[in-house]
Amino acid sequence: MAVLLFHLRNVPEEEAEEVRRLLDEHGMDTFETRAGFWGLGVAAIWLRDQNELARARELIDDYQQALGERVRREHDALAARGETPTLWRRLARQPIRTLLLALLAIAVLAITLLPFLWLYS
CATH class of the missing domain: 1.20.5 (Single alpha-helices involved in coiled-coils or other helix-helix interfaces)
Incomplete structure (x- = not known):
């Protein structure tokens, strides 16, 4: 049975594409649902094989940790140059x-x- 892996609501398209690519590179069998015209559905990436959930979750957690560190470094660089908004x-x-x-x-x-x-x- 499929299991919800990653919500796409309020996720920048760049981040969503990187998560899709990451899962694809590691051979994860996923599919995606959209929220639909009225936004009533669930925009998410789903994992088809529930047995791969721990591995997929670990991949996404590692990616998000690296993303957070990269964004903090970029913000710190802007602050050092005095360009923070x-x-x-x-x-x-x-x-x-x-x-x-x-x-x-x-x-x-x-x-x-x-x-x-x-x-x-």
Whole structure:
């Protein structure tokens, strides 16, 4: 019986492709399901042979550990060069977009709180 191996919801396509390639290179018999048009299904990679679950899980865990270390190194390199994304850098790079998003947040907050303020006065 097939067993769920790897959820694909909110997974970047690059990471999903690397996991597919990793499983394929190690001869894992898998298939994939999509969430569908309305998103009601399960987007995932499934393993056909339940007996290979421990080996497949170990491969994915090792991959994710290496991915985490690589991303941390990249972030540390950006921080060392002073290029990590911050609110001020985004504001300097995209001032109109940042200000519009701030105005949108203020508008949502105002719409949410105004009925309560009217009840109080």
